[in-house]
Amino acid sequence: MHGTLGGPATIDAAxxxxxxxxxxxxxxxxxxxxxxxxxTAAVIxxxxxxxxxxxxxxxxADPFQTRVARRLAEIGTPGRWLGGDxxxxxxxxxxxxxxxxxxxxxxxxxxxxxxxxxFLGVLAGYAGGRTNMAIMRAxxxxxxxxxxxxAVAIAGALGPGLVNAILALSLxxxxxxxxxxxxxxxxxxxxxxxxxxxxxxxxxxxxxxEHVLSNVAGPILVFASSQVSVSIIAASGLSFLxxxxxxxxxxxxxxxxxxxxxxxxxxxxxxLPGAMIFLCSVCFNLVSDGVRQAMEVRR
Amino acid sequence: MLLYVVRRxxxxxxxxxxxxxxxxSLVHIAPGDPISALLPNEATEEMLQxxxxxxxxxxxxxxxxxxxLGHAAVGNLGVSIGSGRPVADEVAAAVVxxxxxxxxxxxxxxxxxxxxxxxxxxxxxxxIDHLVNLFTISGVSLPHYWxxxxxxxVFSVNxxxxxxxxxxPDTSDGWRPDWAHLRHxxxxxxxxxxxxxxxxxxxxxxxxxxxxxxxxxGTLRAKGLPPRRILWHVVRNALPTTLAxxxxxxxxxxxxxxxxxxxxxxxxxxFLLASAIFQRDLPLLQGTMLVLAMFFVFLNLIVDxxxxxxxxxxxxx
Numbered sequence: 369m370h371g372t373l374g375g376p377a378t379i380d381a382a383x384x385x386x387x388x389x390x391x392x393x394x395x396x397x398x399x400x401x402x403x404x405x406x407x408t409a410a411v412i413x414x415x416x417x418x419x420x421x422x423x424x425x426x427x428x429a430d431p432f433q434t435r436v437a438r439r440l441a442e443i444g445t446p447g448r449w450l451g452g453d454x455x456x457x458x459x460x461x462x463x464x465x466x467x468x469x470x471x472x473x474x475x476x477x478x479x480x481x482x483x484x485x486x487f488l489g490v491l492a493g494y495a496g497g498r499t500n501m502a503i504m505r506a507x508x509x510x511x512x513x514x515x516x517x518x519a520v521a522i523a524g525a526l527g528p529g530l531v532n533a534i535l536a537l538s539l540x541x542x543x544x545x546x547x548x549x550x551x552x553x554x555x556x557x558x559x560x561x562x563x564x565x566x567x568x569x570x571x572x573x574x575x576x577x578e579h580v581l582s583n584v585a586g587p588i589l590v591f592a593s594s595q596v597s598v599s600i601i602a603a604s605g606l607s608f609l610x611x612x613x614x615x616x617x618x619x620x621x622x623x624x625x626x627x628x629x630x631x632x633x634x635x636x637x638x639x640l641p642g643a644m645i646f647l648c649s650v651c652f653n654l655v656s657d658g659v660r661q662a663m664e665v666r667r
Numbered sequence: 668m669l670l671y672v673v674r675r676x677x678x679x680x681x682x683x684x685x686x687x688x689x690x691x692s693l694v695h696i697a698p699g700d701p702i703s704a705l706l707p708n709e710a711t712e713e714m715l716q717x718x719x720x721x722x723x724x725x726x727x728x729x730x731x732x733x734x735x736l737g738h739a740a741v742g743n744l745g746v747s748i749g750s751g752r753p754v755a756d757e758v759a760a761a762v763v764x765x766x767x768x769x770x771x772x773x774x775x776x777x778x779x780x781x782x783x784x785x786x787x788x789x790x791x792x793x794x795i796d797h798l799v800n801l802f803t804i805s806g807v808s809l810p811h812y813w814x815x816x817x818x819x820x821v822f823s824v825n826x827x828x829x830x831x832x833x834x835x836p837d838t839s840d841g842w843r844p845d846w847a848h849l850r851h852x853x854x855x856x857x858x859x860x861x862x863x864x865x866x867x868x869x870x871x872x873x874x875x876x877x878x879x880x881x882x883x884x885g886t887l888r889a890k891g892l893p894p895r896r897i898l899w900h901v902v903r904n905a906l907p908t909t910l911a912x913x914x915x916x917x918x919x920x921x922x923x924x925x926x927x928x929x930x931x932x933x934x935x936x937x938f939l940l941a942s943a944i945f946q947r948d949l950p951l952l953q954g955t956m957l958v959l960a961m962f963f964v965f966l967n968l969i970v971d972x973x974x975x976x977x978x979x980x981x982x983x984x
Contacts, residue, residue, distance in 0.1 A: 505681065505682075505685075506685070508682055509685030509686055509688075509689060510689070512682055512683075512685070512963055512967065513686070513689075513922070513959075514919045514959070515919075516922075516925065516926070517922040517925065517937075517956075517960075520925050520940065520941075521693060521944075521952065522696070524941075524943075524944030525693045525697045525944075525949075526698065527698055597807075601808070601810045605810065605812060605925075608812055608926065608929075609941060610945070624812070624813060628816055628930075631816065631819065631824055635820040635824050635825070636820075638816065638820070639817055639820060642812075643813075645810045645813060646805075646808060646809060646810055646813060649808035649809075650804065650805060652808075653804060653808050654804070
């Protein structure tokens with residue numbers, strides 16, 4: 369359809385995709401805004417993220433300031449509104465600061481997975497043949513491990529630490545995203561207009577950019593966003609085991625693990641970091657669901 | 668069918684080999700010399716060389732891999748650095764505990780997930796469907812280690828009904844299906860079953876809704892088939908996908924229970940893996956991973972075969 373027909377059609381072809389694209393994005397956005405549940409979830413996530421980014425302004429206390437008198441303070445203690453931890457530090461402030469690492473540890477691996485897995489998947493799907501075989505069989509091998517187990521084993525072998533944990537998690541998210549990208553790309557490749565573009569002599573790069581990527585990017589992005597809710601559970605799980613962030617820095621997983629020691633004294637304070645992980649995971653799930661529904665063409 | 672079985676079996680071979688390669692690499696991506704964990708800090712360079720030679724670590728990597736694979740194939744997984752016992756024995760003891768937990772959590776999640784998903788699908792957009800949806804969305808987003816802690820807080824700390832740790836009473840010498848052991852099993856089972864149950868329920872619901880939309884159900888209704896018989900058709904058609912998901916979830920339970928086992932000090936494979944990591948016991952880490960991953964590959968194979976037996980369309984494609 370690109371500049372092959374001559375005359376007015378060429379102008380049409382040059383203008384149409386861009387316009388349609390913008391309109392499509394707007395339609396999706398409007399549809400998303402009209403769904404109450406995903407919108408609420410998006411607002412909650414936005415608040416949590418902003419709180420984490422501006423933790424320095426929002427947190428009521430220094431998250432590292434220990435206070436012996438406030439050790440394991442109960443919920444509602446003045447100055448320790450959500451209680452104190454085993455060293456008397458303010459749990460509320462630590463939750464706000466902890467969000468930085470927890471959210472980064474959840475989002476970064478999926479972002480790496482999106483780029484690497486997306487690239488491998490589109491390549492495998494578009495190239496087909498032996499390239500496809502080689503890439504997808506390699507992915508199958510990583511698929512042969514339960515995902516959390518693989519993350520724990522790699523992070524464990526590399527040794528505890530934030531960077532190693534993120535690396536291990538990234539490896540876990542590459543195969544599923546690659547698989548998804550491969551299957552949509554294979555589908556798009558067989559569409560008639562892609563074949564037509566190839567027959568009219570469009571270069572591979574151009575076909576990929578204008579026809580394939582614009583069609584597969586949406587589904588791949590939505591799938592990747594749904595993985596963030598899995599990622600935050602796995603990431604905090606690594607920290608919970610002691611394989612992620614190291615003290616005195618902390619995220620929700622490590623907080624949960626430390627506060628767990630005091631469940632006989634202060635059980636509900638111990639449950640708070642886990643509640644944050646749960647809340648974020650549910651919200652990521654709902655938002656991703658909402659986007660998918662907004663993108664669906666009405667039957 | 669036979670052709671499909673053979674093809675699927677052949678396909679499992681390269682995957683299994685790839686898995687062994689990944690597990691073997693685990694030790695070699697580890698920072699530092701794998702041998703240094705074995706020897707005291709004051710060991711001389713000479714002693715290191717000697718030890719390297721003894722463990723075959725001075726040979727080229729492909730040779731090391733071949734030797735390791737050969738040993739693993741006959742059940743020799745090396746010796747644990749921490750306990751000095753054969754890794755195979757340690758893993759075998761842990762596998763028993765993990766299988767007990769996985770079977771009980773598997774039964775619970777498959778049964779409940781199947782029933783919830785079916786009821787929700789049949790009553791689409793009704794109150795039950797919305798409730799189940801809320802329940803399963805929470806379920807798939809639940810950090811299971813947090814659920815485990817909540818269960819301990821409620822049932823062990825507040826109510827003192829159930830024990831928070833271990834597989835059985837302190838005097839226990841091996842697992843038996845009596846109340847003293849079963850009460851230790853309840854909380855870990857609930858914590859392990861939550862996510863799989865939600866995933867299974869969602870798959871089953873989607874399957875039921877999908878089948879109900881198809882034309883042949885309308886035909887069955889039109890020809891006056893009683894609802895019970897129609898239900899059978901719905902289940903029959905929604906089952907293959909659900910079975911596949913159940914199998915994968917069972918595999919996850921066998922392998923991914925590191926966190927739940929840690930919370931409950933349940934001495935299974937996940938617990939073993941965690942202790943291997945923290946003691947830098949690389950042979951134990953490698954051996955545990957190999958057994959778990961092989962189990963997972965095998966389970967995937969079984970799932971595919973069962974699925975193809977229940978759904979003839981797969982065999983033909």
